[in-house]
Amino acid sequence: MRAGDRELLSVPELDVASGRTLAVLGPNGAGKSTLLRALGLLSSHRVSGVILLDGRPATRPLMRHAITAVLQRPILRRGTVAANVISGLRFRGMSRREARLRAWPWMEALGLVPFADRDIRSLSIGEAQRVSITRALAVGPKVLLLDEPFTGLDSTTRADLIADLRAALSGQPTATILVTHDRQEALALAEDTALLIGGRIRQHGPTTEVLDHPSDADTARLLGYTNLLPPALTGRTHPLVARPEHTHLILDPSDGPAGQRDDDVRPVPGTLRRTVALGIATRVDVDTAGGPLTCLHPGDLPGTSLPPVGGDVRVRVRQARALAGVDGNGWTAGLGSRPSAS
């Protein structure tokens, strides 16, 4: 898939069985939305390759009938909320009355009933997003394409909607593809997950497996294992990755090798770059010989217990995971440059 002479996306194969949900995770600009559009034959870019629908190559009319998509931005038609919500059904030739009946439960689920006759121009963005989701869900399509559908929803609505959606989808022959940045959403909704980085699928498999077993530095970073420990630093044969939550400064000098568990790595020396108090947690950025590390300490670290910026510190890493075959290059560059307050 190309735009001009840039290759945006190169996906050799990807399939979703009906009744199942596939989550697509990837950093900004990975090509998630592009992929979703390509799969729905909605793209205006040049797409090479075939999309199979029920095993047969999909034509636009077939596809149009099968899919509904929630694009990343809520794009509504001028008019009322109700008119928008039923428009997917109306496009499929349903009468207005029937469409309203079909859409009603979803309008209730997303709390849109009091808005039914409101002009869409007066909606808040979260409300517009709800309309956009409702409009797609009301159709009950064969293939449901969701592009970050829950962004902008308040957390209670989001939690309820995830449960409703899961309940609605299970047992239905709907194949769902969910683009998201939120690992929790992927876990809650999707049996399978694909990791998309730079237009390529790096990993694909059952969600729990994929989310916990990054295969290279990029996927590790995507999955929250933002600390990369090259072999030089740890003495292991493979690079290790760890979450900031599991990376801590060794504050008490006596707190040495004691209590070390099996998966622990020997403490890494470095210099403290900055500390940021984040309310419930304190983030400490440390520069090591193998690149920067981020530590996340729960609670407020009292300033006194911390060495000064530039001081020497040691970092303990727990629950690190090994990566097979990776060179840490692009990686270090990716994290290297943060502004030191402007």
Next chain:
Amino acid sequence: MRAGDRELLSVPELDVASGRTLAVLGPNGAGKSTLLRALGLLSSHRVSGVILLDGRPATRPLMRHAITAVLQRPILRRGTVAANVISGLRFRGMSRREARLRAWPWMEALGLVPFADRDIRSLSIGEAQRVSITRALAVGPKVLLLDEPFTGLDSTTRADLIADLRAALSGQPTATILVTHDRQEALALAEDTALLIGGRIRQHGPTTEVLDHPSDADTARLLGYTNLLPPALTGRTHPLVARPEHTHLILDPSDGPAGQRDDDVRPVPGTLRRTVALGIATRVDVDTAGGPLTCLHPGDLPGTSLPPVGGDVRVRVRQARALAGVDGNGWTAGLGSRPSAS
């Protein structure tokens, strides 16, 4: 503040000291964006009341000079990323060269450097959001208004940005108002938090306190205490609220009063409405005499251990909090109607 003859917002008082950050939390349509615009004198609705800036009533030119806002949707000008990023500084009369210099660290922090000369029409939405944030941060204003700035960013970028922002803001005389749906963001960035519901500020105080001590049913729901236990159900004098994570079915009949802690409530009887498997957790909705309850069990609950839908169950609630002076009415209605799969 009114639109037509609807009252959108009614806020008696709200202040943010320079150097401090106020988080505004509220459900969709609470009026958060409206409030933010009103504070920045950016609203086209009728606003009555005064906005004080440094203690003096703010005029539009004064305000214009003092604030920068990131609106909820990224609204960019036609042109390149770089041109957009410097436009806030250019509006303030800075030369192009100087503006680029000032904006550069932020462009690096948000990973926009490779995009500098890209036409904004080719950006992904997350990328556009980054441009919008960078553009505002580059200005380094007295008052920073952020309307859900981190939606659409991938989680790694978001975590890094939150740390960068916190580091950049601390020690600066910037007063920041952050609208968000995410309690974690509020905790990480804001000393104070205001809860806005239905256009009114229900609670306002230090973030940790506000987030953990809901004062009424609405704020409880907003803060994730979605289970409301009216006095009739618990025998207490005040209604109680609890998070779904702390609300569980009693699956083992022997699992009775044993291990009951002080803050525990006596088990509540009800009928099971539905179970939803959410990957890492299982959500169980139960109807009780006092309204519906949501239980969230970690892991997959084996179907066999659950009673059938409609069967009698008992629910144990832990870490419940008491609400002072609330009637559970609107509340129950708010949760009552979910579609039973369409």
Next chain:
Amino acid sequence: MDVLFDGFVDAVELLLSGDEDSWTIIALTLRVSLTATAIALLVGLPLGAIVALARFPGRRVLLAAANTGMGMPPVVVGLFVTVLLWRSGPLGGLGLLYTPTAMIVAQAAIATPVVIALVAAALQQVDPDFRVQMQALGANRVRAFAALLGEARLPLFAGTMAAFGAVVSEVGAAQMVGGNLVGQTRVLTTAAVLATSRGQFSLAIAFGLILLLIAFGVNLSLTLVQQQRAVPR
């Protein structure tokens, strides 16, 4: 200045007197201009949409041509059409010269580029993802296009009004291909010109005022339609 006042009085008189001639003229003006506008819309809407939405080489040139077409002098259009319809011309056999049909043809030719250019501008202004989202909801090409038109209807109406304004106010082509024959092809503009050349200035102004009244009426109707909900509940 008394001429202007007299013109106003004359206009009222013309309208009230129920003078058969002036009503014939008004009716013909409406018939010719509305038909021409309708034809221009019929031709220009799809073309404008193609220019705005499709991607093909030469798109820009076409757009520039349409923009140029807006500057096509009606006199020249009239002359072209006249030459075509002359008895010695290729379409002479139809005997259309000096009939309302000929005027409609000429005025439609004048209005079509206006419609193309303004339709293209109107449609390009809508969110490019709008059509994608409509198709992603199951709309086929036609329905997605209809939804797009509904979305852009404000500037589309402005374009329609511009086209109608261009033809109803135009005199060069109307005069040349219509011939300004009494009771057959005399419209308000040509009547105004005739009144002027007879030195009946206030009558000319009266015709002009009536024309404005008509244009206002048509615009009012269009504005009312425009303000209606496109998506009924």
Next chain:
Amino acid sequence: MDVLFDGFVDAVELLLSGDEDSWTIIALTLRVSLTATAIALLVGLPLGAIVALARFPGRRVLLAAANTGMGMPPVVVGLFVTVLLWRSGPLGGLGLLYTPTAMIVAQAAIATPVVIALVAAALQQVDPDFRVQMQALGANRVRAFAALLGEARLPLFAGTMAAFGAVVSEVGAAQMVGGNLVGQTRVLTTAAVLATSRGQFSLAIAFGLILLLIAFGVNLSLTLVQQQRAVPR
């Protein structure tokens, strides 16, 4: 049909011969039409912006009036202006009748409603939050407005071209207030009309073709400007 061909040949000849007269006519056409368009923009842009952006009672009526103004017959505008500029008229002392200035006035009057209506349509089509966001970045009114114009420049250019097209192709007002004086107020359209009434059809067509050429040139320049980046790096 040979008339059309002859017209083409004549047009080439007129342009190549370096005939001083035709160049005078072309220069005057450009001067009058461009100046009139510029004035119309100067007047119509702020008015159109107000109609589009401000909120005041009677906004809709004003918009409808502007839309109606697009249908104002040039002949009638010409007559109005003539009556104003008559020696006996209120502005008679200026002695402007039958001068290019008078033509510019009349044509600006014709183009202004076109500009107002199309500017309003263009600006209304931009995201209403755009101006808010610009102000929220510290833009004062003027800068925010400039940014808005940059944002809407595609339809704004289309509107400008429509206005230019309306005046450059117009003949009724040009003839009436200009008088079609050789070397003084003769423009391409009035020259074409004169040629027609002299029976010199191919000459008339030649003038028309030259006019189209000019319109195309102007549109091409505008299109080039339009395609330029508004926000330079």
Next chain:
Amino acid sequence: GTAPSAGGPSASASAASAAPAEKSLILATTTSTQDSGLLDELLPVFTRESGWQVKTVAVGSGQAIELGRRGEADALLVHSPEAEEKFVAEGSAGARRLVMHNDFVLLGPKADPAGVRGTSSADAMKKIANAEAVFVSRGDESGTHAKEKGLWSQAGVTPGGSWYQSTGQGMGATLRVAGEKAGYTLSDRATYLTQRDSLELEVLSEGDPGLLNVYHVIEMTQKAGGRVRADGAKAFADWMVAPATQRLIGEFGRAKFGQPLFTPDAGKDEAKLGE
């Protein structure tokens, strides 16, 4: 084709220096004098000799006289004698002097369905009416239209019905309508000659003394309006009837059409014209 104006460099050169307050006068004239190209020939000479700029407004005779009446024109060159006389009688106009004449011709299709070829004009009109053959009238209160109405009343016919069509336009346009509709029409000879090539019309009746088309120049005075340039008007009128100018008029068109388009008449007795 030919260039539209024979004005030459003098016209455009002096145009540049023309300031409205200077020696500049407005001439309201009929379209025929401009359409035939006569004024393009004469006016530059006048400007060169007298220093007066002339703004020619070529309009119908009706409008020309109306402009004179309102003081919006300084001199009139028109050919609608009855209306002129009425107008002069109103008193705001100055001298009215005979300048030149040509004649009207009755034109019709070659087939001549009404059979008017060679008949006198009044007879011809009667025949046309009886045959209900298409007759195209200018209907614009011009001199030609006035003459045509005169002929109808001479013939004792009140024209009307679908065969009688009125264009309300100038001579050129009316000729074309008549040509296309294969109808009869009345035209001045000058316009007919200039457009003969593109028309399928022939001269069917000519030479009647009643078919003369007489042009007068009328000076306006300040009585019509305070801003009337009576001096310019007088200079123009005097120049028009001057012998040298009359010679120019007599020569005009001879080269191109083989015959002059106008006959100079200054100083002649109007009643004896055409004899």
